[in-house]
Amino acid sequence: MDKTESVGIIKYIGPDVKDGTIDTEKLGKALLGLNDAFKKILSQNVEYKKIDPVLKVFLQKGSVEIAAYVAAGVVVAQQVGLFEIGKQFFGEIGRQLALKKFAKNGSLTKEGRPEIDGGKMFVIVVNIDGEKKKIDAVSYNLFNKKIIDKSLLAIIEPLEKDKIDKVQCINNYNDKSELEIVEIMESDKVYYEDVEDLEFESKNEEDFDENVAEKIEGLKGRLVSYQALASKYPFNFQPREEQKLYGKRFIPCKINDQNKKDEYIELLKSYVGNVIIRGIGIRDFSGRYIKIKIYSVEKDEEQFLV
Numbered sequence: 239m240d241k242t243e244s245v246g247i248i249k250y251i252g253p254d255v256k257d258g259t260i261d262t263e264k265l266g267k268a269l270l271g272l273n274d275a276f277k278k279i280l281s282q283n284v285e286y287k288k289i290d291p292v293l294k295v296f297l298q299k300g301s302v303e304i305a306a307y308v309a310a311g312v313v314v315a316q317q318v319g320l321f322e323i324g325k326q327f328f329g330e331i332g333r334q335l336a337l338k339k340f341a342k343n344g345s346l347t348k349e350g351r352p353e354i355d356g357g358k359m360f361v362i363v364v365n366i367d368g369e370k371k372k373i374d375a376v377s378y379n380l381f382n383k384k385i386i387d388k389s390l391l392a393i394i395e396p397l398e399k400d401k402i403d404k405v406q407c408i409n410n411y412n413d414k415s416e417l418e419i420v421e422i423m424e425s426d427k428v429y430y431e432d433v434e435d436l437e438f439e440s441k442n443e444e445d446f447d448e449n450v451a452e453k454i455e456g457l458k459g460r461l462v463s464y465q466a467l468a469s470k471y472p473f474n475f476q477p478r479e480e481q482k483l484y485g486k487r488f489i490p491c492k493i494n495d496q497n498k499k500d501e502y503i504e505l506l507k508s509y510v511g512n513v514i515i516r517g518i519g520i521r522d523f524s525g526r527y528i529k530i531k532i533y534s535v536e537k538d539e540e541q542f543l544v
Contacts, residue, residue, distance in 0.1 A: 246328025254401035271392025
């Protein structure tokens with residue numbers, strides 16, 4: 239994989255990166271911001287929720303570039319066009335950056351009724367200076383609800399006067415005929431003064447999305463730990479059957495009935511055998527569970543039968 243195969247580029251330009259260097263903390267936050275925006279934008283479509291983004295950083299003299307492509311499991315890859323998903327994502331990032339700049343640190347007001355053009359719904363928006371712009375209704379909804387404002391702030395965070403002058407969002411990098419570039423200058427950071435700094439959730443503290451979960455009829459394994467400070471997924475479970483399929487790693491679990499918490503903690507402390515859990519689980523693109531919501535836990539008595 240190289241940058242000519244990527245779906246988009248976030249490119250930083252300025253004196254401070256002439257030698258291919260950049261503040262690692264700010265670059266790290268930009269990467270997290272891009273990933274956070276990806277998850278939030280794609281979460282608007284249930285079909286895309288199991289797609290995992292892969293980001294790769296390329297350093298080039300005179301600039302720092304984050305080149306991204308979208309990876310997923312074979313089954314998912316056959317169902318959806320991964321390049322198109324990535325292209326749409328970077329296109330949306332560019333539109334949101336442009337809208338933030340167009341709004342000039344203000345809100346956008348819809349004018350008139352929505353209109354259909356080429357099978358898509360569009361709206362006319364007006365900024366604080368009375369300037370008008372026709373935009374995709376989905377993009378307006380993302381902007382109006384400030385769904386990825388914090389992510390955008392993280393992406394432009396490296397901008398600094400006399401150090402990093404501008405950032406470019408380049409869509410569809412490997413198709414020059416369709417190249418789209420949105421450029422944000424250091425002076426444009428003023429439009430983000432109302433946005434709080436982004437604090438990224440731990441993966442184990444993200445919400446459990448039941449829309450993409452599947453039923454677990456009975457899975458054998460061990461309750462291996464309880465973490466009192468983990469508010470959403472306090473238990474860890476390790477499968478002990480079909481480990482080629484489910485893996486050996488610990489799976490963060492939440493419980494459906496909080497009244498059962500003490501019972502499960504006691505079971506964890508006093509029982510050394512396998513248990514059978516039932517509930518619902520979310521798999522990653524490889525087919526392994528990454529989160530489980532437990533409905534019930536019972537001892538696996540059969541393991542002691544001769």
